Amino acid sequence: MLEDRPRRRAPRSTASPTAPPPGHDDLVARIQAYPRRRTYLLPALIDVQHELRWLPPWAVEAIGLHLRVPRSEVYGVASSFPDLRLREPPSSVVRICQGASCRQLGAQQVAADAVAADCLFICGVGPAAEMDGTLRAARRPPLPPLPADTLIQDGACTRAVAQIPAAAQRVGCAGNCWQAPAWSDDGGATWQSADGQRWQAPGELRLLRNVGRIDPLAGAPTAYSALEKARSMGGDAVWQVVKDSGLRGRGGAYFPVGAKWETARNTPSAQKYLLVNAEEGEPGIYKDRHLLEGDPHRFLEGIFIAALAIGATDVVVFVNGEAHLARERLLSALERARRLGIEQVPIEVRLGAGGYVLGEETALINAIHGLRAEPLARPPFPAVSGLYGCPTVINNVESLANLPDIVLNGAEWFRALGTAENPGTKLVCLAGAVRRPGLYEVPLGTPLRAIVDECGGGAAGAIGSILVGGPSGSILPPSLLDTALDVQPLQAVGGILGAGGIVPLTEDQCPVAAVRELTAYNKRESCGKCTPCREGTVRMLDMLADLRTTNMDTLNDLNDVLAFGSLCGLGQMAPNPVRALVRHFPEEVAEHARGGCRAGACTWP
Ligand SMILES: Cc1cc2nc3c(=O)[nH]c(=O)nc-3n(C[C@H](O)[C@H](O)[C@H](O)COP(=O)(O)O)c2cc1C
Numbered sequence: 001m002l003e004d005r006p007r008r009r010a011p012r013s014t015a016s017p018t019a020p021p022p023g024h025d026d027l028v029a030r031i032q033a034y035p036r037r038r039t040y041l042l043p044a045l046i047d048v049q050h051e052l053r054w055l056p057p058w059a060v061e062a063i064g065l066h067l068r069v070p071r072s073e074v075y076g077v078a079s080s081f082p083d084l085r086l087r088e089p090p091s092s093v094v095r096i097c098q099g100a101s102c103r104q105l106g107a108q109q110v111a112a113d114a115v116a117a118d119c120l121f122i123c124g125v126g127p128a129a130e131m132d133g134t135l136r137a138a139r140r141p142p143l144p145p146l147p148a149d150t151l152i153q154d155g156a157c158t159r160a161v162a163q164i165p166a167a168a169q170r171v172g173c174a175g176n177c178w179q180a181p182a183w184s185d186d187g188g189a190t191w192q193s194a195d196g197q198r199w200q201a202p203g204e205l206r207l208l209r210n211v212g213r214i215d216p217l218a219g220a221p222t223a224y225s226a227l228e229k230a231r232s233m234g235g236d237a238v239w240q241v242v243k244d245s246g247l248r249g250r251g252g253a254y255f256p257v258g259a260k261w262e263t264a265r266n267t268p269s270a271q272k273y274l275l276v277n278a279e280e281g282e283p284g285i286y287k288d289r290h291l292l293e294g295d296p297h298r299f300l301e302g303i304f305i306a307a308l309a310i311g312a313t314d315v316v317v318f319v320n321g322e323a324h325l326a327r328e329r330l331l332s333a334l335e336r337a338r339r340l341g342i343e344q345v346p347i348e349v350r351l352g353a354g355g356y357v358l359g360e361e362t363a364l365i366n367a368i369h370g371l372r373a374e375p376l377a378r379p380p381f382p383a384v385s386g387l388y389g390c391p392t393v394i395n396n397v398e399s400l401a402n403l404p405d406i407v408l409n410g411a412e413w414f415r416a417l418g419t420a421e422n423p424g425t426k427l428v429c430l431a432g433a434v435r436r437p438g439l440y441e442v443p444l445g446t447p448l449r450a451i452v453d454e455c456g457g458g459a460a461g462a463i464g465s466i467l468v469g470g471p472s473g474s475i476l477p478p479s480l481l482d483t484a485l486d487v488q489p490l491q492a493v494g495g496i497l498g499a500g501g502i503v504p505l506t507e508d509q510c511p512v513a514a515v516r517e518l519t520a521y522n523k524r525e526s527c528g529k530c531t532p533c534r535e536g537t538v539r540m541l542d543m544l545a546d547l548r549t550t551n552m553d554t555l556n557d558l559n560d561v562l563a564f565g566s567l568c569g570l571g572q573m574a575p576n577p578v579r580a581l582v583r584h585f586p587e588e589v590a591e592h593a594r595g596g597c598r599a600g601a602c603t604w605p
């Protein structure tokens with residue numbers, strides 16, 4: 001029945017959604033303390049979110065007004081970073097890792113109110129979750145009472161599984177994430193865990209030599225001796241030895257480091273930048289965090305050596321926003337280096353706010369310029385015109401961590417390990433169906449089988465497939481386990497080495513489902529700037545969702561369109577896992593085309 005009483009309008013709120021509500025004076029003052037330059041847009045957004053857990057409209061307005069950026073553009077930038085929230089989140093947020101290795105370990109059975117996370121980067125102790133910002137994995141047997149001088153492993157993985165005594169001699173994790181929490185009573189050579197297992201890092205260590213042996217904040221006793229030598233050699237000689245060493249960039253593209261430096265060195269400019277890529281947002285990759293957590297001074301020494309050789313006047317280190325411990329230790333080490341008068345060029349540390357594409361070098365530059373995290377067309381290459389229009393060398397953390405040893409020991413020493421084309425060692429993030437998931441250092445060219453057996457302690461179950469190179473990489477059958485870990489051998493079987501992620505899957509894991517997950521990830525992470533990738537990844541996922549209705553010629557054509565037509569590596573390499581699936585798993589593909597799935601992972605309406 002209709003009511004006949006006159007209706008009263010609800011009183012309208014007088015508070016404007018764009019005016020700061022009372023009680024936020026400090027935060028507004030903090031926003032207004034940023035210099036009025038657009039480059040501070042991302043730092044200001046991160047600052048506000050850190051305080052309020054999200055970005056209310058009034059804060060977006062206040063930041064835009066202060067930095068003189070239109071509100072629509074502030075919104076546009078904020079919405080390009082997956083970790084920035086434009087809606088208020090629930091009071092408690094639980095995120096469950098959906099990375100390939102956590103799924104392999106059963107992480108897909110998530111609680112109804114939990115949110116899926118692409119990767120939480122503690123694969124070695126997975127399945128992992130994050131509860132209100134704190135990383136968690138299944139609790140492990142606690143540490144027994146230990147003498148005061150015992151070294152105790154303390155990295156992001158360990159903190160997720162155990163409590164570490166406040167008075168302990170904390171060192172970075174030696175790569176033995178599987179063993180966490182572990183201790184050493186022989187200076188970090190042998191590690192023990194409460195279940196009685198003893199372990200020593202396999203092989204010859206270079207980058208990880210001091211990790212797990214030294215106080216990360218104090219550094220090794222020899223820290224900065226290479227820098228001293230580099231200064232006495234001069235920039236030209238340092239550049240020459242790095243060029244002769246054949247070091248290639250470890251961020252995934254393997255471009256010769258010396259050649260990139262040469263371009264920046266030869267580009268005249270009063271100001272030159274070294275931009276360090278510590279974004280590391282690729283699922284399954286945690287090597288750079290590990291280096292920053294375990295030996296940040298080696299990394300800083302690498303920065304100073306590179307800056308000397310390039311002639312850099314400024315350094316920006318861009319760290320993944322979720323790598324809290326890595327950032328904390330880097331800042332403490334930097335503080336110490338400053339106190340000791342070692343900082344020869346100013347280093348600014350910037351934080352990211354999520355997204356795989358943010359690690360792409362031109363997206364990184366855009367983010368620092370206060371723009372959306374979207375890649376740029378090249379040329380110009382950053383080494384000619386990058387940050388603020390100046391010549392900019394972009395190098396990965398692991399690339400730079402190699403420099404102190406190269407300067408101290410020379411190019412021939414460096415070339416003694418690895419292959420002629422790709423000398424040196426590589427950090428690999430090994431997770432999934434192995435007994436000892438963790439971080440390992442192996443000479444480039446080491447067969448995948450040796451990595452699984454000698455580093456990983458063997459497979460945990462019968463291996464049915466192996467993911468190499470993350471979402472831009474490939475899926476290989478066990479018959480290719482003798483493939484060498486290097487750029488060309490992996491290319492020859494349709495893969496890439498990428499940043500060094502290796503995830504063996506057991507026979508009961510469906511390879512089609514695994515590739516579908518990688519494609520779904522690429523689709524989610526596509527920044528949408530160019531059509532082949534934005535639309536192509538959607539179509540690709542549709543086709544993989546139901547192979548019964550998929551025309552394989554059309555799928556192959558689509559792969560070509562993405563590979564040739566996409567602006568950046570994300571779209572160009574999104575076809576890699578799909579092509580590898582079609583090439584190496586024809587029986588499984590045919591079975592799915594008939595509507596079957598022997599693993600029972602794929603269902604259709
Ligand atoms: C989608 C995408 C994501 C990337 N993510 C990273 C990253 O997280 N860290 C990194 O160092 N390089 C990443 N790269 C590679 C960088 O663009 C660049 O090649 C690298 O930082 C250069 O340093 P390097 O020569 O020392 O390897 C990514 C590339 C693409 C296409």
Ligand code: SF4
Pocket residue numbers: 357374375525526527528529530531533534566567568569570571572
């Ligand atoms: S390829 Fe994809 S991620 Fe790269 S610019 Fe194009 S849409 Fe963005």
